[in-house]
Amino acid sequence: MSTQIHVKNPKTMAFILMLGAFLGLFGETALNMALSDVMEEFSVLAATAQWLTTGYLLVLAILVPISALLMKWFSTRQLVVWGLIISLLGAVLAALSSNFPILLIGRVVQATGTGILLPVMLNVVLLIFPVRKRGVVMGVMGLVITLAPALGPTLSGVIISTMGWPYIFWISAILYVLLTIFAAVKITNVSEITKPKIDILSILLSTIGFGGLIYALSTMAEVALSSPKVWVPLIAGIISLGLFGIRQSKMASPLVNLQVFKYPMFTLGTLIMCLGILVILGTAILLPLYLKGALLISAAAAGLLLLPGNAVNVIMSPIVGSLFDKWGARRFVITGFLFVLLGNIIFMLVISSQTPAWQIVAAFMILFFGLTMVMMPSQTNGLNQLPRELYADGSAAMNTLNQVAGAAGTAIAITVFTAGQNSYMIDFPYANQQEVLAAGVQYAFYFITGISVVGLMCSLFVKKPGEIKKKSAVAVKTTEPVRS
Structure with a gap:
């Protein structure tokens, strides 16, 4: 039986949902490049300023589990339009903020809208495209999930240097307005409203x-x-x-159906996705601090230095998507984590207050070359094992844990970074500020490298859902009692 739901304009629907999700995920890290500016303007420390990212992710982690319930209570159009409107209100509030608490509230409101949009995007895309096209479509969606938070510091760096950090939100607000109008006309309902x-x-x-x-x-x-x-x-x-x-x-009728975790490749795919998101967001908050604070590079230049890594992601995502159905997830995920590990080892070894910028660019490119091969294949392989009736629950569970991992990655990265700085100042009390900051970032990359090792170990267990069924069938056959 086909799991596809036929709609008039599936590509248009997918575009609206992916652009809305892109804006929301871009918002996760867009302020990372502006953290030092915000810290100076509002007189707050890094541990406080990081709440602008961690708080955003925290709201997503809280809200996404409720998304499966929302999809059973409201139509797809209602959820998408209201998700965009709430995101718009948050962006405007953040743009107008005159102090840190108001800026944080704006971020929380914007995250609420994103928390509605993300699971709806994943669930709808799984329903409106046939299985044979899912690899390519999920490749594009994988690009959105990884590119948006990675591109945040690059684009915001240029915006900060030319117009100031509030314009990060004004530009997002304009796009939210256009997208809301478009969504109200083009989005059709694909969810089954049961009102549990x-x-x-x-x-x-x-x-x-x-x-x-x-x-x-x-x-x-x-x-x-x-x-x-x-x-x-x-x-x-x-x-x-x-x-x-x-x-x-x-x-x-559970809020999140934990039956999804009885499917081994879904569970493993979710774990690998979490590790990947943790690496992406940990790196996304550390590198802007390092480039601006230790290498004394401007926001615009720091953003542009991260652009080649994002370009690798853009080029690789559709290639991985088109080859996924032919090659399967295992090859991609194992190879990808080898590159992720290599990129993090380079960061761990070369970061200092005197590091040539090209070494950071090269390591970042290697890192994202690997991450592109990890994210989409592990996600698609995991969701492909679920039956259609568990798509909404699966996407909610996966997105929830991804946001938790992202928030944890950001929080732990800053914690380890702070500990590294304190340790270095004890050993070298006369070191300058650039050396102390670089030492803290290098220390944090020991943690991120360890996560890469765990991810590589997990990737060795990836299989196609079909292979699991075949092995299960063989096992059942060989354990049947012999009838006399």
């Missing part, structure tokens, strides 16, 4: 669980691990997530 019962307790447990976890990781950059500000939300988050999982497994 809303379980408030599940929403509360999910919010406390993911919120507590990310808050604890983010606070570690400012206070010691032994502080109640860290361990109280950490323990509350872990307990809440445990209770959330137990409750979902016992409900007839």
